[in-house]
Amino acid sequence: MSTAHATSTSAAPHSRARLSGQLAALGVERGGVLMVHASLSAVGAVDGGADTVAAALREALGPEGTLVVPSFTPENSDTSPQYHARVRGLDEREREAVRAAMPAFDPGTTAAPSMGRLSETVRRSPGAARSAHPQTSFAAVGPLAGHVVADHHPDCHLGEDSPLARLHGLRAQILLLGTGFGRCTAFHLAEYRVPSPPRRTYRCVVRDGGRRQWWQYEDVALDDSDFTELGADFERSDHGAAVRAAPVGSATGRLFRFPAAVSFATGWLTAHRGAHS
Secondary structure, three states: OHHHHHHHHHHOOEOHHHHHHHHHHHOOOOOOEEEEEEOHHHHOOEOOHHHHHHHHHHHHHOOOOEEEEEOOOHHHEOOOHHHHHHHOOOOHHHHHHHHHHOOOOOOOOOOOHHHOHHHHHHHOOOOOEEOOOOOOOEEEEOOOHHHHHOOOOOOOOOOOOOHHHHHHHOOOEEEEEOOOHHHOOHHHHHHHHOOOOOEEEEEEEEEEOOEEEEEEEEEEOOOOOOHHHHHHHHHHOOHHHHOEEEEEOOEEEEEEEHHHHHHHHHHHHHHHHOOOO
8 A cells, every 4th residue: 555655656747836845945046046957857747847847946046036048059050969960871962951951040039959848948938038159059037137148259159258157157056957967068168267278160050131151160179078077076076065966856956056166177177188288
């Protein structure tokens, strides 16, 4: 009887009230700024799906809080890993057809399918604002949304002229909801802060004066291949002592602050990747 009852209870969909209470218990700061990376499949069944998860996050933050998500668009680039995976095995004519079909980035309408359901829900929320970078935009909703996403320079993915620097300055919290440190975008800001970071060329489709065109630019070479290892060391460090972990729905939520993560990552990347000339 007790076993059957436990199974039934654990299988029940999570409600907004339950999720909001768990987020508050984890330490989500009321009136604060929160950037979220989430796997809703890990969170489990939720009454109302992504809309309810977004509502629970905003409820935990309160009316003065601001919710931020990445809304990246690698789908309109021919220098992204997603593009290379998509055209693998195609001949040049077929690759050109793929490139010709790529739509130009529009911050108001371009979807971010690779970022997941929560990101798309926040991006499409009434009153949401989105930064203008054609590859690594962020979407935000709340009183500080406009400040967070303003003036995202088109040749700065995730550095000092991006929303990440503003989130760092606001001492925002980061929530990894059912995801690992491999998804921790804040670590990319540290890539800009190591001595002489390597750079590379990027290319994507933009709209300029109503015309679709390819745009090429140079920026720091982003590399998240060691972020899982970096995150494990961060969580074990003195900086990581501030990482709080607790259940949210069926997932584990990890909550910590931007400055702690970026400070540790800057030192770690400098030591592990070395200085580049």
